Amino acid sequence: MGLLPQILANTLITASLYAIFTIGFNLLLGAVKFFNIAFGGAILAGGYGFFLLYKILNFPLAVAFAGGILLSSLFCLLSYHLIFAPLRARKSKNFVLLIASFGLLIVAQSLVAIFFSSSFQPLAKNLETLTYTLGGARFNIIQLVTFLVALTLSIITFATLKWSRFGKAVRAIKDDEEVAELSGINTKKIIGALFFVSGIFAGVGIILFGLDTGVDPSLGLTFILGIVAAVIVGGMGSITGGILGAVIIAFFQNLAIWQFSGDWRDVVVFSILIIVLIFRPQGLMGERAI
Amino acid sequence: MDYFFQIFTLAVIYAIPTIGLNLIMGRTKMLSLAQTSFLGVGAYAVAIFSGHFHINFFIAALLGIALSAVISFFLGIILSKLSEDYYFLGTLGFVMIFYNIVRNWDSFTGGAYGIAGIPRPEIFGFYINTVFFYFIFSLIVCGLVYWIALFLEKSSFGRVLNAIRDDEEALKIFGYKTHHYKLIVFVIGSSMASIAGSLFAGYITYIDPGPLFVSVLFWAMIIIGGLGSLRGAVLGAIIVTLLPEIFRFIGFPAAIAGDMRGLLYGLAIVLLMLVRPKGILGNYKV
Numbered sequence: 358m359g360l361l362p363q364i365l366a367n368t369l370i371t372a373s374l375y376a377i378f379t380i381g382f383n384l385l386l387g388a389v390k391f392f393n394i395a396f397g398g399a400i401l402a403g404g405y406g407f408f409l410l411y412k413i414l415n416f417p418l419a420v421a422f423a424g425g426i427l428l429s430s431l432f433c434l435l436s437y438h439l440i441f442a443p444l445r446a447r448k449s450k451n452f453v454l455l456i457a458s459f460g461l462l463i464v465a466q467s468l469v470a471i472f473f474s475s476s477f478q479p480l481a482k483n484l485e486t487l488t489y490t491l492g493g494a495r496f497n498i499i500q501l502v503t504f505l506v507a508l509t510l511s512i513i514t515f516a517t518l519k520w521s522r523f524g525k526a527v528r529a530i531k532d533d534e535e536v537a538e539l540s541g542i543n544t545k546k547i548i549g550a551l552f553f554v555s556g557i558f559a560g561v562g563i564i565l566f567g568l569d570t571g572v573d574p575s576l577g578l579t580f581i582l583g584i585v586a587a588v589i590v591g592g593m594g595s596i597t598g599g600i601l602g603a604v605i606i607a608f609f610q611n612l613a614i615w616q617f618s619g620d621w622r623d624v625v626v627f628s629i630l631i632i633v634l635i636f637r638p639q640g641l642m643g644e645r646a647i
Numbered sequence: 648m649d650y651f652f653q654i655f656t657l658a659v660i661y662a663i664p665t666i667g668l669n670l671i672m673g674r675t676k677m678l679s680l681a682q683t684s685f686l687g688v689g690a691y692a693v694a695i696f697s698g699h700f701h702i703n704f705f706i707a708a709l710l711g712i713a714l715s716a717v718i719s720f721f722l723g724i725i726l727s728k729l730s731e732d733y734y735f736l737g738t739l740g741f742v743m744i745f746y747n748i749v750r751n752w753d754s755f756t757g758g759a760y761g762i763a764g765i766p767r768p769e770i771f772g773f774y775i776n777t778v779f780f781y782f783i784f785s786l787i788v789c790g791l792v793y794w795i796a797l798f799l800e801k802s803s804f805g806r807v808l809n810a811i812r813d814d815e816e817a818l819k820i821f822g823y824k825t826h827h828y829k830l831i832v833f834v835i836g837s838s839m840a841s842i843a844g845s846l847f848a849g850y851i852t853y854i855d856p857g858p859l860f861v862s863v864l865f866w867a868m869i870i871i872g873g874l875g876s877l878r879g880a881v882l883g884a885i886i887v888t889l890l891p892e893i894f895r896f897i898g899f900p901a902a903i904a905g906d907m908r909g910l911l912y913g914l915a916i917v918l919l920m921l922v923r924p925k926g927i928l929g930n931y932k933v
Contacts, residue, residue, distance in 0.1 A: 392732055440917060451731060455678070456920055459916070460914070466909065467909035470909075621747065627740035
């Protein structure tokens, strides 16, 4: 097992996971222009929905996978209709939206901890998963799937944004919501759909992560912090920027784990975040990029 | 009666960082999560200087305030370029970095196990070690902090702060260096949190790296009480400290008590944003 190939492989795996999350997060951010911290709640809803269906109720893997994703999407959709749509209709400031979404994450985290306890729960059933070795790096089947899923989802997202009617509407809203509405786009419906779609990404990411390791209630916050760091490093609302940010964050995380220990991972991530905030607040790719 | 004083001592201690946060967030709209870290600076200053090096509690607390002022000064300069959302994320980054340093620097902070056996405050050979005396002691300190905040609010300095909240751009045109004002407020508000941290450490006599959850607590307090209202900050601190005590009487298992509190605070924040974003005593439109 080579050291450098392994670090690169680990970076690729972490980056794939964060790429899945940041695509979902950025799709929404581009349209609504506020940091939906409650995305961390959707991550918890997906992970624990899957846990309930697969580990407790013993549904087949495919059913549990679909169920978990549906649950995280519904979480996002409900949060839009019950909280964010009324607030946006009132033209609330970002300040209010941010506080509300932060509150919602705390609610989700507390609920999950109350019902499923705050201990760590592995999501996989049989622990002997297939492992592969490629060029001196070891990885398992779930990690390979995570990479392939991230790749597929990125391609689908780019294609949809570029060529479909829905994608054009999303880009129009991203440029200027009021103008989009004036030109006949049902912005409320599109934004509702974006909330739903961002939930799909949250669900897919956390279930894959949970199958590889496991879930606990603090993951919502942990992941949202990493996601926000990656999104800012890459450039707010830019899908390519988010993916780039995911790679950068993943690389430095794995570098920190190798150089120091896992304990200093978050320190490194947030130091990067603060450095980027100071020197290039618009992110590496800037806000205008797709 | 001891139970009554125990709860109210906590409420009074919590009112101090809330008053500070109200200056920072309610007056100049800087969304700071960093209060929890400065609370930590004050608490660890007492735990280390007073507990380990046997320096008097009050001197240790003053050292904590000085340290908080220095840290918040540099943090304030670093973050001064950022606007609302980014400011929030910058302070969040700081909190995570601070938390991880405290948690991992075992030899100095005791790591995840924390520091136990912190001595009670001692003044002229008299130890403040009963619940009642500690309550009175905290009340005096809180009163002082309240008075400082009130003084700032009534002064010309306070009027500039209100103007920053209402229209920072206009004020810049009039030649005010608004970022200087914001930096001063940030340092004052953060140092107040340090005072509360020292009081807290002397009261509980034990300190460990607390969760980010504590930041949410202060946010809940000023949002419930009302942004920009000094009395609202104190009211919010009392409500938020007393509310979870209801659960004690209902008799939830201790294992989920903390999460029930989180649920309650989270719900309160979300509902207030929907129903009354300016809080109970808030006097400015959010």
